[in-house]
Amino acid sequence: MASKAFPFFSFVILLFLLSQYSVLADNTNDKNQSPFEFINHLQGCHKGDNVKGINELKKYLEKFGYLNYSSYTNQKHANDDDFEELLESAIKTYQLNYHLKKTGVLDPKTISKMIMPRCGMEDIVNGKTRMRSGHKRQNASGHFHTVAHYNFLPENPNWLANKYHLTYAFLAGTPVDAMNPVAKAFTTWAGNTHFTFSVTQGIGHADLRIGFPHGYHGDGSPFDGHGGVLAHAFAPDNWRSHYDTNETWYVGAVEGAIDLESVALHEIGHLFGLGQSSVEGAIMFPTIPPGVTNGNLHGDDIQGIRALYNV
Missing domain, CATH: 3.40.390.10 (Collagenase (Catalytic Domain))
Structure with missing residues (x-):
């Protein structure tokens, strides 16, 4: 009897330990691949290419604030798969923000960052905020140096001083x-x-x-x-x-x-x-x-x- 009880006891302990970590484990209605997975198929793409999926990439970069075709008079590339100058510039800005080599090319390290799960808030909001804007402080010799890279949302919204x-x-x-x-x-x-x-x-x-x-x-x-x-x-x-x-x-x-x-x-x-x-x-x-x-x-x-x- 003892030899049979031990495996059962171990199983109960395992269930208890798992319960300490699980919140919504496997409670997904969508078991398909990540919605960002398409970016993997664009590895190596650069300016001048026309590859299926580039338009999805444009929408991804628009969602997170890196592209805004509506602000340009010529919007002919907003809905196509052309890897043009605006897209290259957006990717360079993305690479700058994420401490990657600023090439404008969809290299493996850039793709690895892009497909990672993330917050839905834009990195760049209304073109006014950049993640790498930094905040500078002047030292005794009069020189400025960057002391932080935190950012505020546009117009610096906050709770009133007496709302603590x-x-x-x-x-x-x-x-x-x-x-x-x-x-x-x-x-x-x-x-x-x-x-x-x-x-x-x-x-x-x-x-x-x-x-x-x-x-x-x-x-x-x-x-x-x-x-x-x-x-x-x-x-x-x-x-x-x-x-x-x-x-x-x-x-x-x-x-x-x-x-x-x-x-x-x-x-x-x-x-x-x-x-x-x-x-x-x-x-x-x-x-x-x-x-x-x-x-x-x-x-x-x-x-x-x-x-x-x-x-």
Whole structure:
């Protein structure tokens, strides 16, 4: 009897350990490849090429702020597969932001970054903000040097000076197991800012509203299915933060899955008014690979929030 009981006991322990990490494991309605996977087939493309899929790449770069054909009188390349000068320039800017060699060519390292799961917020908003804009400080000799790469959302939106306690509520349909990692992310921000937070059941009166929808969900920024855009959040005057329920969410570093707490830390930064950062170790960096976790704020994140609120 003892020899049969041990395997059963081990199985129970394994289930318990897995339950400590799983939030929405394998709860995906779309098991197809990542919506960014098409970029892999464009490796080596450069100016002058005409390859099927380049138009999809243009839409990808438009989504994240690198291209805006509507701002040009001549829009003839907006809907074709021509790799033309504007696209090359957009890719160079992308490479600059992500610390890649500025070639304008879809080399393997550039593609590796582009296909990574990421936040849905633009890297460059309305052409006014760049991830690598940096913030400069003048030293005693009169020279300026870059001290940070944090960014603010356009027009520097923030909460009023006397609004230091924020309430948040979870929309209907939010998985119960998802609430704790999001709450922990709020606690981490509270420990590094002048803000405090509390959860409330009253959706209509909450300062921040958090939900787990999928696809088209009424905010003009539809999710694209498993493995692409993970989540998005809006500026303080909008108060919404959404996570794609079609993702494979976990708590902790689990191979092939996304750590919910790490993504929540990033999205809360947007709710404060922070934009994307070009510092790869920062929470406000736009991408996160599956299987990693980052539960701590980077110095760049903390400098950004303190500079935005003058604290």
